[in-house]
Amino acid sequence: xxxxxxxxxxxxxxxxxxxxxxxxxxxxxxxxxxxxxxxxxxxxxxxxxxxxxxxxxxxxxxxxxxxxxxxxxxxxxxxxxxxxxxxxxxxxxxxxxxxxxxxxxxxxxxxxxxxxxxxxxxxxxxxxxxxxxxxxxxxxxxxxxxxxxxxxxxxxxxxxxxxxxxxxxxxxxxxxxxxxxxxxxxxxxxxxxxxxxxxxxxxxxxxxxxxxxxx
Amino acid sequence: xxxxxxxxxxxxxxxxxxxxxxxxxxxxxxxxxxxxxxxxxxxxxxxxxxxxxxxxxxxxxxxxxxxxxxxxxxxxxxxxxxxxxxxxxxxxxxxxxxxxxxxxxxxxxxxxxxxxxxxxxxxxxxxxxxxxxxxxxxxxxxxxxxxxxxxxxxxxxxxxxxxxxxxxxxxxxxxxxxxxxxxxxxxxxxxxxxxxxxxxxxxxxxxxxxxxxxx
DNA sequence: CATAGAGTGGCACCCTGTGCCATAATCTGC
DNA sequence: GCAGATTATGGCACAGGGTGCCACTCTATG
Numbered sequence: 277x278x279x280x281x282x283x284x285x286x287x288x289x290x291x292x293x294x295x296x297x298x299x300x301x302x303x304x305x306x307x308x309x310x311x312x313x314x315x316x317x318x319x320x321x322x323x324x325x326x327x328x329x330x331x332x333x334x335x336x337x338x339x340x341x342x343x344x345x346x347x348x349x350x351x352x353x354x355x356x357x358x359x360x361x362x363x364x365x366x367x368x369x370x371x372x373x374x375x376x377x378x379x380x381x382x383x384x385x386x387x388x389x390x391x392x393x394x395x396x397x398x399x400x401x402x403x404x405x406x407x408x409x410x411x412x413x414x415x416x417x418x419x420x421x422x423x424x425x426x427x428x429x430x431x432x433x434x435x436x437x438x439x440x441x442x443x444x445x446x447x448x449x450x451x452x453x454x455x456x457x458x459x460x461x462x463x464x465x466x467x468x469x470x471x472x473x474x475x476x477x478x479x480x481x482x483x484x485x486x487x488x489x490x491x
Numbered sequence: 492x493x494x495x496x497x498x499x500x501x502x503x504x505x506x507x508x509x510x511x512x513x514x515x516x517x518x519x520x521x522x523x524x525x526x527x528x529x530x531x532x533x534x535x536x537x538x539x540x541x542x543x544x545x546x547x548x549x550x551x552x553x554x555x556x557x558x559x560x561x562x563x564x565x566x567x568x569x570x571x572x573x574x575x576x577x578x579x580x581x582x583x584x585x586x587x588x589x590x591x592x593x594x595x596x597x598x599x600x601x602x603x604x605x606x607x608x609x610x611x612x613x614x615x616x617x618x619x620x621x622x623x624x625x626x627x628x629x630x631x632x633x634x635x636x637x638x639x640x641x642x643x644x645x646x647x648x649x650x651x652x653x654x655x656x657x658x659x660x661x662x663x664x665x666x667x668x669x670x671x672x673x674x675x676x677x678x679x680x681x682x683x684x685x686x687x688x689x690x691x692x693x694x695x696x697x698x699x700x701x702x703x704x705x706x
Numbered sequence: 707c708a709t710a711g712a713g714t715g716g717c718a719c720c721c722t723g724t725g726c727c728a729t730a731a732t733c734t735g736c
Numbered sequence: 737g738c739a740g741a742t743t744a745t746g747g748c749a750c751a752g753g754g755t756g757c758c759a760c761t762c763t764a765t766g
Contacts, residue, residue, distance in 0.1 A: 299732055299743075306744095327721065338746045343723065414629030417636060421628070421671075446672045446695055453668040456636075457661045480661055514712075514763055521713095542752065553715045558754065 310335040310345050314352050319401055323349075323409045350415045353406070356396075357419035363388040365426045377436035381427065381451055382478045386471050393470065403463050420456055424448045454481055525550040525560050527612075529567050534616055538564075538624045565630045571617070572634035578603040580641045592651035596642065596666055597693045601686050608685065618678050635671055639663045669696055 296304075313335035317326040328349055332342045346352055368384035375383075393399050406416040427448035428441065437443035454477035461477075462470045511519075528550035532541040543564060547557045561567055583599035590598075608614050621631040642663035643656065652658035669692035676692075677685045 297733075302732090303744085328723090329721080339722095340724095340747070341745055344744075348723075410633060413636070414633035417632035418625060418629035421632060442676060442691075443695055445676075446669065446692055449668045449672050450665055450696070453664045454661065457664050461657060461660075476657075477661055480658055481665070512764075517763090518713085543754090544752080554753095555716070555755095556714060559713075562754085564753075 306335070306337060306341075307345055310337065310342060311352060311355070314349075315397070315402065318405060319398070323405055323412060350411065353412055353415050354419045356402070357416060358422070360388065360392055361419070361423040361426070363392065364423070365430065368427065368430050373434065377431050377434035378447065378451075378482060380434070381431065381448075382474075385451070385455055385478075386474050389470055389474065400463060403459060407460060407463055417456070420452045421449065423452055427451070450481060451478070454478055521550070521552060521556075522560055525552065525557060526567065526570070529564075530612070530617065533620060534613065538620055538627060565626065568621070568627055568630050569634045571611070572631060573637070575603065575607055576634070576638040576641070578607065579638070580645065583642065583645050588649065592646050592649035593662065593666075593697060595649070596646065596663075597689075600666070600670055600693075601689050604685055604689065615678060618674060622675060622678055632671070635667045636664065638667055642666070665696055666693070669693055 310331065314326065314331045317331055317334060320326075326349075328342050329339050331349075332339045335342075346355070364384050367388050368381055371380035371383060396402065406412050424445060425448075428444040431437070431444040431447060432439045432441050436447065455474065458470065458473040458477040462468065462473045465473075525546065529541065529546045532546055532549060535541075541564075543557050544554050546564075547554045550557075561570070579599050582603050583596055586595035586598060611617065621627050639660060640663075643659040646652070646659040646662060647654050647656050651662065670689070673685065673688040673692040677683065677688045680688075
């Protein structure tokens with residue numbers, strides 16, 4: 277029953293990605309255990325019926341400890357989504373400055389999501405909860421809208437809309453909405469992959485919009 | 492201390508808008524009492540610190556009864572927002588069919604909000620809570636996104652995007668996002684009124700988009 | 707006035723989330 | 737290794753959100 281925590285001073289040599297002290301690795305380990313236990317239970321009985329006591333038991337920690345890793349049950353979600361937002365922001369910031377700002381944002385979202393899907397266990401199941409459970413839908417949208425400032429800032433830095441922050445805010449928000457809707461369609465429409473749905477949504481946003489060069 | 496409930500058989504005659512039986516009017520009355528008590532308390536101490544016990548006490552009902560009027564504390568919000576969404580949908584549906592579909596949607600949102608602001612006590616304070624309290628932000632966005640199906644349906648009926656439902660969905664969602672962002676700016680930027688903010692946001696969406704007639 | 711049905715309040719109960727404290731584990735310097 | 741500082745953990749108590757249940761009150765109807 278006891279699972280082992282990877283040791284740093286072990287005989288088989290420390291792997292490069294197992295960075296940090298034992299304490300840090302342990303923390304990371306328990307975090308993943310809780311996360312996994314939670315998602316397993318969500319899949320079994322749904323979000324609302326999965327009590328924190330049950331999640332904790334499944335993860336092998338006390339209820340009190342759960343709250344030291346996640347402030348609320350919903351934070352289990354925001355967690356994944358925030359991480360996803362950071363990925364997108366990083367890629368966006370790393371894109372060549374010569375690229376059209378909106379096109380760079382689109383690229384960042386598409387490529388980040390391709391990677392995200394590969395990394396995530398049961399991405400569609402997770403997404404299902406986000407769309408079906410009203411509680412989670414709110415959290416999801418709230419997390420999405422929290423991406424706006426960072427994306428808007430990068431748009432402004434790249435002189436989209438001549439650097440007008442209000443317009444960049446709105447543009448970022450619109451792209452997040454397209455992101456959401458593309459996921460919704462991907463979830464509901466089997467057979468069409470996510471990148472295609474994203475591209476369709478983005479095309480509709482910029483459809484017939486003439487990106488007039490900054491003066 | 493005792494407030495009186497408008498009687499139907501009173502000497503001063505029944506007012507036309509006080510329709511329904513005594514039971515129904517009483518229900519409506521208590522509903523408003525709770526709603527008002529809640530918003531007053533929210534303004535005083537914030538959403539989180541306003542306990543349901545305190546709201547109920549202020550409204551003169553028991554805690555148990557509160558939950559017979561509102562399933563959750565957050566529902567106090569969704570309530571207003573849903574109502575607002577219905578208003579918009581009604582106006583949209585009532586617009587002349589000859590009008591450009593997207594323009595009709597814009598008109599509906601603008602005029603509905605003008606009326607809404609007049610009807611609402613402290614509209615900006617309410618909005619403030621929606622943007623500042625993370626819990627409420629999620630609820631707000633979730634309620635907003637629940638408008639999408641109805642608006643999309645009406646867009647499709649009016650042959651926007653040649654009736655393509657996927658595109659209408661996205662368009663409706665984008666307009667809701669513009670709606671949200673306009674409110675955000677209105678809240679943060681004193682001195683510019685809401686209709687102006689809405690118009691600015693809408694202009695950016697359709698900016699340079701050529702509404703080609705449906706073939 | 708009598709009776710059915712809806713509204714109400716009080717109670718017990720479970721779950722979420724937090725503060726507090728004792729205990730156990732890790733880290734640091736020796 | 738070892739002692740002390742630091743941090744993680746678990747258990748407990750407690751406030752608040754939300755629900756089921758039951759007795760009681762009020763309305764609607766005849």
